[in-house]
Structure formats: structure tokens, C-alpha cells
Amino acid sequence: MSKIIVIVGPTAVGKTALSVEVAKHLNASIINADAAAIYKDATIGTAKVTKEEMNDVPHYMIDVSSLDNIYTVKEYQEEARSILDRLISENKNVVIVGGSGLYTKALLYDYKFNDEEESYTYDNLTNEELKEKVDSIYKDNNIHVNNRKRLERFLSHYESTGEIIRNFEEKDKPLYDFTLIGLTTTRDKLYEKIDKRVDSMIEKGLIEEVKLLKDKKKTKDLIGYKEIIEYLDNKVSLEEAIENIKRNTKKFAKRQYTWYNNQFDNINWFNTDYDNFNNTINEVINFIDK
RNA sequence: GGAUCCGUAGCCAAGAGGCUAAGGCAUCGGACUGCAACUCCGCGAGCGCCGGUUCGACUCCGGCCGGGUCCU
Numbered sequence: 001m002s003k004i005i006v007i008v009g010p011t012a013v014g015k016t017a018l019s020v021e022v023a024k025h026l027n028a029s030i031i032n033a034d035a036a037a038i039y040k041d042a043t044i045g046t047a048k049v050t051k052e053e054m055n056d057v058p059h060y061m062i063d064v065s066s067l068d069n070i071y072t073v074k075e076y077q078e079e080a081r082s083i084l085d086r087l088i089s090e091n092k093n094v095v096i097v098g099g100s101g102l103y104t105k106a107l108l109y110d111y112k113f114n115d116e117e118e119s120y121t122y123d124n125l126t127n128e129e130l131k132e133k134v135d136s137i138y139k140d141n142n143i144h145v146n147n148r149k150r151l152e153r154f155l156s157h158y159e160s161t162g163e164i165i166r167n168f169e170e171k172d173k174p175l176y177d178f179t180l181i182g183l184t185t186t187r188d189k190l191y192e193k194i195d196k197r198v199d200s201m202i203e204k205g206l207i208e209e210v211k212l213l214k215d216k217k218k219t220k221d222l223i224g225y226k227e228i229i230e231y232l233d234n235k236v237s238l239e240e241a242i243e244n245i246k247r248n249t250k251k252f253a254k255r256q257y258t259w260y261n262n263q264f265d266n267i268n269w270f271n272t273d274y275d276n277f278n279n280t281i282n283e284v285i286n287f288i289d290k
Numbered sequence: 291g292g293a294u295c296c297g298u299a300g301c302c303a304a305g306a307g308g309c310u311a312a313g314g315c316a317u318c319g320g321a322c323u324g325c326a327a328c329u330c331c332g333c334g335a336g337c338g339c340c341g342g343u344u345c346g347a348c349u350c351c352g353g354c355c356g357g358g359u360c361c362u
Binding site for chain 2: 223247255
């Protein structure tokens with residue numbers, strides 16, 4: 001029977017390295033659950049696994065979309081599940097790694113995304129008007145007035161499908177039998193690690209990478225890219241851009257923790273041992289084998 | 291040495307003789323089923339120090355300390 005190991009944790013904590021070691025140990029394949037690693041060409045700034053790091057372990061769901069497109073969770077869910085199902089049918093072990101909580105959950109739990117015919121825009125309505133409309137359709141929604149994006153999404157989805165986005169009970173119902181491993185460390189250490197990683201991205205040529213990709217649709221949404229674009233457009237100095245990347249990455253890491261702490265209730269947490277990562281690997285492997 | 295400006299939360303910063311001292315950023319906490327590395331919400335100080343004036347000073351006056359600018 002296939003073993004499914006899911007590795008989650010904040011950005012820069014060491015998930016990639018751990019995932020490859022665990023996969024090698026289990027002779028498993030890896031499915032990416034990171035929204036940014038989905039995109040081709042965004043390599044340095046997304047800290048995507050390199051060919052060498054993959055170490056001959058098959059990786060899926062990496063480089064599957066062009067930056068000219070916006071890839072959605074629904075597409076991710078379909079593609080990733082079909083790969084996962086196939087690997088399971090072949091009796092293979094699977095390691096799922098990634099920092100995108102929503103993607104991870106949509107893949108493994110009973111998230112249902114209905115087909116939408118078209119999307120609507122509401123440029124002529126104020127936030128308050130949007131909120132009123134949403135309230136009139138579903139009074140118990142918990143979307144804040146200022147969260148225009150979510151309000152528009154709710155209405156567009158409703159008008160397209162007649163379905164209401166609400167708190168689905170199924171969202172916590174797992175569809176697979178898996179073990180959740182969370183990799184963590186102290187905030188201070190993580191932030192220090194993030195600072196170093198950003199500096200090394202610059203050394204590896206992040207600026208050149210952004211120059212090539214800056215006009216693509218999705219690029220301006222990615223941390224590490226949007227800040228460098230501001231620098232290339234002469235809006236900020238390089239130093240400021242680098243500081244902004246560090247700050248935004250830390251904010252992102254914090255949001256990831258919020259998600260993991262509140263949207264998953266069965267994570268087995270392990271501390272990263274930065275001085276001797278083998279200790280961390282062994283701890284996790286012992287836990288899995290047990 | 292002289293002149294002048296300034297000193298408000300971790301940072302930037304508004305204001306004012308007497309209701310609860312704007313705002314922004316960061317930090318921290320939180321929400322989140324279709325751009326999720328997205329979007330959004332919540333939380334902090336009593337105003338450099340000492341003394342004076344006043345019914346009352348963070349706001350006025352003096353001194354001190356710290357910083358900026360200019361002059362000799």
C-alpha cells in the first residue's frame with residue numbers, strides 16, 4: 001500500500017531538503033504543493049528545487065504553467081490529484097511538499113470547486129454595496145467589508161453557478177490516508193535564514209532573472225519579483241528592494257503559520273536542526289517508519 | 291566658541307495649555323474554497339531629562355543631555 005507523507009512548514013525552513021531525503025528513504029516520488037513553483041522560469045526567486053537537489057527523485061507539479069497564465073487552485077487540485085491517484089494505483093510512495101496551505105488542503109481534503117461559466121466584475125459598486133449584496137445572499141458570511149476581492153469572488157461565483165461559497169463541512173474531511181509532517185524552528189532563526197536566503201538569491205542572479213520575466217502577467221505577484229521590478233522601474237533603490245523582499249517573505253512565513261496552526265489539526269511538528277540537518281532527517285524518518 | 295532647528299511607540303510622522311496624543315510601516319495575533327508568495331481584520335505610547343510659570347503642560351519659560359545645519 002502506498003505511503004503518503006505530507007511535509008508543510010514556512011518558507012525557508014528546509015522543506016525541500018527534507019522532502020528529497022524522505023523520498024529517497026521511501027523510494028517515493030514528490031508532488032509539489034507550492035503555488036509559486038508551479039510556474040516555469042521563476043527559478044531563483046522561488047527557491048525552486050534544482051535538478052541537483054532533486055537527486056534523481058521524480059518531481060511533479062513543478063514548472064507546469066507559464067507565467068503568462070494565472071494558474072488556479074482548481075487546476076492544481078485536478079492535475080495534482082490525477083498524479084497522486086495514478087501513483088497510488090501503481091502502489092508507489094508519495095511525498096507531498098509545499099508551502100501553500102490552500103493547495104495542500106485542496107489536494108488532500110474534500111474541497112469542491114464547481115465549474116464557473118464566466119467571471120463577473122463589479123467596478124461600479126462600492127465595498128459597502130458589495131457587502132450588502134453578499135449579506136442578502138448569505139447572511140452568515142464572514143467576509144469583511146474591506147475584503148473586496150473576496151466579496152467579488154463570492155458574487156461572481158454565485159452569479160455563475162448559483163452556488164454559495166460558505167463554510168463547507170467537507171473541507172476538513174481527508175480523502176487520503178497520509179501523515180502530516182510540519183517542519184519548524186524559532187521565529188528568530190527562521191528570519192535570519194530568510195535574510196540569508198534573499199542575499200544569496202541576489203548573488204545567484206535574481207535581478208537578471210526578473211529582467212527577463214518582468215512583463216509576464218504573473219511575475220508581479222511573486223515575492224522576490226515584485227520588489228525587484230520596483231527597483232528596475234527606479235521606484236526604490238536596490239537596498240530598499242532587498243529589504244522589501246526580506247520583509248515580505250517574513251510576513252508570508254507568518255501567514256503560513258497562521259494557516260497551519262488553524263487549518264490543520266494533525267500536524268506532527270519537528271524542529272529543524274540547522275547545525276546538523278541529518279539529525280532532523282533522522283528524526284522524521286524514524287517517526288515515519290514507526 | 292556663537293547662531294539656529296529638532297528630540298512624540300521598534301522605525302517614519304501629525305498635533306496640541308485642559309474630553310480617550312492623528313496616521314503610516316514593522317512586530318505580534320487572527321480570517322481565508324478559484325490570482326493564496328493573494329486579499330483582508332485586530333492590537334501598542336503619554337510626548338529626551340530636571341526645574342519653573344499655571345487651577346492645569348506633552349504643548350509656554352529656563353537649564354542640562356542628545357542630534358542636525360550654519361558661522362568664526
